[in-house]
Amino acid sequence: MTNSAESARNLPAPPTAHPHGPGGLHARLVVDRPGFRLDVTLAAAPGEVLALLGPNGAGKTTALRALAGLTPLTDGHLRLDGASLEHTPPESRPVGVVFQDYLLFPHLSALDNVAFGPRCRGAGKAEARALAAAWLERMGLAPQADTKPRRLSGGQAQRVALARALATRPRLLLLDEPLAALDARTRLEVRARLRRHLAEFEAVSVLVTHDPLDAMVLADRLVVVERGRVVQEGTPADIARRPRTDYIARLVGLNLYRGLAAGHTVRLDDGPAITTTEELSGPVFVAFPPSAVTLFRNRPAGASARNLWRCEVAGLQTHGDQIRADLTGELPLAADLTTLAAAELDLRPGAPVWATVKATQTHAYPA
Incomplete structure (x- = not known):
């Protein structure tokens, strides 16, 4: 043989x-x-x-x-x-x-x-x-x-x-x-x-x-x-x-937006401004993970966060060992939180919430 x-x-x-x-x-x-x-x-x-x-x-x-x-x-x-x-x-x-x-x-x-x-x-x-x-x-x-x-x-x-x-x-x-x-x-x-x-x-x-x-x-x-x-x-x-489309952002688990940067501020094409760590100029993408989002049922008193938006819970789903909240409002986004946190906030579809993201947890890059 x-x-x-x-x-x-x-x-x-x-x-x-x-x-x-x-x-x-x-x-x-x-x-x-x-x-x-x-x-x-x-x-x-x-x-x-x-x-x-x-x-x-x-x-x-x-x-x-x-x-x-x-x-x-x-x-x-x-x-x-x-x-x-x-x-x-x-x-x-x-x-x-x-x-x-x-x-x-x-x-x-x-x-x-x-x-x-x-x-x-x-x-x-x-x-x-x-x-x-x-x-x-x-x-x-x-x-x-x-x-x-x-x-x-x-x-x-x-x-x-x-x-x-x-x-x-x-x-x-x-x-x-x-x-x-x-x-x-x-x-x-x-x-x-x-x-x-x-x-x-x-x-x-x-x-x-x-x-x-x-x-x-x-x-x-x-x-x-x-x-x-x-x-x-x-x-x-x-x-x-550095995802460049909504599909890719969802795939890798990021909130993604496009806008125009002037220094540390990005004015979104279809929404409010986001304060970022990076200092850029011109068209950019801004991304941050759902885990970077903190939710409150009432506007946080004396909040110093520049990235603060009024939103509404559109839906909730289990995501690994956490709960993912899909939010609409001033800035549509996804937020991840523990089951305990979701229960303490009494989250349910239609509930109003305030969402914050620290500038240090955002990532901006040229579009």
Whole structure:
């Protein structure tokens, strides 16, 4: 039997790159459909994990399908390691895909599921099975080699799907909501395992998700897509600290406003002024976490806080081990408080409250 290293060498090589072309992924994906247009530009270096993050209907899956060749481009380009792939059929692209529901073949064992990809790329049966066995061992699944998908746990099925995608030696790995089918407890373990495997992958990985935690933990860089367009990109820390749309702010748990700064005062576009620590001039964003908001049922006597607004409780919901109050009024915002504090304030929908935020707990940055 040929060993896995020999099997890997015998697999067909990916399309030849231009001799001086840049490595990694360079793409502009334009896809027109009735009532919707996707137009996003993506770039990632070898070894980088890129996450496409956005609400339902933003175009994330369309972008993934365009990268895989399952949805044709209306315009744009797609280069991988310098090779143009726009007109390359899906089966000939050096691309591995892990679908949301994994799409394992129910009649094949875990071993033969993983061997399927190398077989399609021209490897012999023995070679493909040897390569598959090596990947299952790497994934910690050697004991499950003869197991059919229906007898695998969710986490095991996800790892088999990942092994199947990696066994073809792809230069681009696509993951479509790879943790969505898992329960909360399994998700924690599998997320950690997946992070380790992606860190070892030497080519480009693109992860599609609407879960901010998956994106923050797994990706080196985030690309946020809304309505078919890129609205923000950067490292997870940059995105979390400086959100630029309401969707992103909600995602990372911040109150976000836009206005015009003059020194330490920001006059909001649709609301009152906010006093900030930063001294800026011109269009800015102002953000602060719901935990920075303090609520009072009556206007606090002798309050020195400059950021003081009269509001009304629009709704209450459990948020982790706290209560999140959605407020309307002079400044719509979200406030987090303990269950005890909410009870002592007798908070209920329609109740009037005063909200304060210290300037030191705000964060202003150029828009």
